[in-house]
Amino acid sequence: MNKLMLALAVSLAFAPAAHSADAGTPSGMPAYGQEKSIPAPKIAKQTLSNGLTVWVVPRQGLPRVDYVLALRGAGFAADAPNQSGFAAMLAGMLNEGTAKRDSRAIAEAAQGMGGEVAASPAADGIILSANALASQAPAMLNLMAEIARQPSFPENEVALAKANALQSLRVSETQPGFRAERAIKKAVYADHPYGRTDPTVESINAVSAEMLRAEHAKRFRPDRALLVVTGRISEAEAMKLARAAFGDWKASGAALPDTPAASAGVKPARILLKRDGSVQSTLRLGSPGIAASAADQIPLRLTSTILGGGFSSRINTNLREEKGYTYGASAGARMSRAGGMMVGGADVRNEVTGASLEEYFKEYKRLGAELVPAKEMDMNKRYVAGGYLLSNQLQRSVASTLAANWLVGLPPEFLGEYVPKIQKVTPEQVRTVARKYFSPENQSIVVVGDPSKLEEQLKPYGAFTVTDK
Secondary structure (H helix, E strand, O other): OOHHHHHHHHHHHOOOHHHOOOOOOOOOOOOOOOOOOOOOOOOEEEEOOOOOEEEEEEOOOOOEEEEEEEEEOOOHHHOOHHHOOHHHHHHHHHHHEEOOOEHHHHHHHHHHOOOEEEEEEEOOEEEEEEEEEHHHHHHHHHHHHHHHHOEOOOHHHHHHHHHHHHHHHHHHHOOHHHHHHHHHHHHHHOOOHHHOOOOOHHHHHOOOHHHHHHHHHHHOOHHHEEEEEEEOOOHHHHHHHHHHHHOOOOOOOOOOOOOOOOOOOOOOOEEEEEOOOOOEEEEEEEEEOOOOOOOOHHHHHHHHHHHHOOOOOHHHHHHHHHOOOOOOEEEEEEEEOOEEEEEEEEEEEHHHHHHHHHHHHHHHHHHHHOOOOHHHHHHHHHHHHHHHHHHOOOHHHHHHHHHHHHHOOOOOOHHHHHHHHHHOOOHHHHHHHHHHHOOHHHOEEEEEEOHHHHHHHHHHHOOOEEEOO
């Protein structure tokens, strides 16, 4: 068993038993309390003259301030076809040097303020996060602005980053999960940018300091950016700091075009990726989905949880608990700004590969044909609400959620509206979206494993293309 599967097995083994679909209130205990929503935060909003959007969420508590700067259109979807995965390199290089400091000076400055600063890529943008003691709020925002606006991309750091990226890719290529994920994204998204978020040897080797500087100038611009400030800071002070750090930031050239909508009409594919000698197979099922702001997104989120979003979801209960085919199985929706995909996946023993696909399709059909019982609906609504509330307790999480929602086209009010909307989803809505988005005939199938042990089992599911890539 590889380390990833072992970690998954441990996490599943210790998942809360109270989330079982058949579990009621424990004997002798009072009934579950009413689910609570995240109180809608008071968000002060302002747009600076250069187009930068600033949201301030003052909070009492620890003497700390958190900043999140979201750059829409700077992520993987902006990468050219021959630059797949470039956004990860761009984000990772931001704090490796600026016009004023090298990487060590940046790290020491952040630590001296009692905080840190880092960037991460996503399909629809890049998010730069920072935090510091409240007394260091001005200095940290100035450091964050310096990193966002003046990265220098030193030649030696670029060379090191490329070497590390190539080594990481070589390791990833040995993992069946990486190969399966890459293939299912390509099968579902075809030539859309969302289907090419993983780097290649060629795309990594092509990166240069000049390319990084040119792309940074295109992608980092105030009129496509949101700054969220939260913590022990007043609205007036936060706005003042934002204007001082970012008020003279100017866009360079025309903005990049918006990401086109992902196609919903891609023909399902059947792909068998060779992994000779493997004792297990890695499965992925995928089909086109919807954007994060689409009308069906709320019922689809709950449907995903019921189907394959937790330890006691139907897919995991079936394949793990009842059949013993896998340590963990999942299925659900992934939603971005311009589209999304449905993805199911598990690692199973070779001899039950075909049977596992059969069980996946059985659960997909059942959810689209039968109404979910009230008890199971209530349990999953509690699970979604509780998880969402827990994950958004910290002010850093609130800032990150607001920024992530903004990147995919959701308004700030969604933070407080999500749980009440989940609670209103009906069994009829679940059945409708399950039938619409998890229809078996629309699913692409990717299997990574030994063809000699799998081809016969896969025949009932169509003609598979066998390939090394």
